[in-house]
Amino acid sequence: MKLNPAVVLNPVFNFLDALIQNYGVYFYFVFVWLSLAVIVWVLSGGLRQKRSRTNSSTIIPGIIFTTRPPIQSPPPIVITDVDPAQKDDNEIMDEP
Numbered sequence: 052m053k054l055n056p057a058v059v060l061n062p063v064f065n066f067l068d069a070l071i072q073n074y075g076v077y078f079y080f081v082f083v084w085l086s087l088a089v090i091v092w093v094l095s096g097g098l099r100q101k102r103s104r105t106n107s108s109t110i111i112p113g114i115i116f117t118t119r120p121p122i123q124s125p126p127p128i129v130i131t132d133v134d135p136a137q138k139d140d141n142e143i144m145d146e147p
Contacts, residue, residue: 071078
C-alpha cells in the first residue's frame with residue numbers, strides 16, 4: 052500500500068490552519084515579545100562564554116606547519132614591433 056504524503060498529512064495541515072485562523076493574533080504577539088526578549092538577552096551578553104574564576108596556568112604551545120608553493124619565475128614578456136605601414140593581413144600599404 053503506497054501512501055501519499057499529502058493525504059497522510061492532510062489532517063495535520065487542517066489542524067494547523069484552524070489553529071492559526073483562531074489564535075494567530077495571539078501567536079503573533081507571543082512571538083514578538085519573545086523575540087524582543089531574545090534580542091535584549093543577546094545584546095546584554097547572553098551568547099558570550101562565561102569566564103572561569105580559577106587561574107588557568109596551563110598553556111599549550113602550538114606549532115603550525117605550512118607549505119609554500121614553489122617559487123616560479125614570471126613568464127617572459129614578449130614585445131613585438133608593429134609596423135604601421137602593414138595591414139592585418141601582412142600586406143604593405145602604399146605610402147604617399
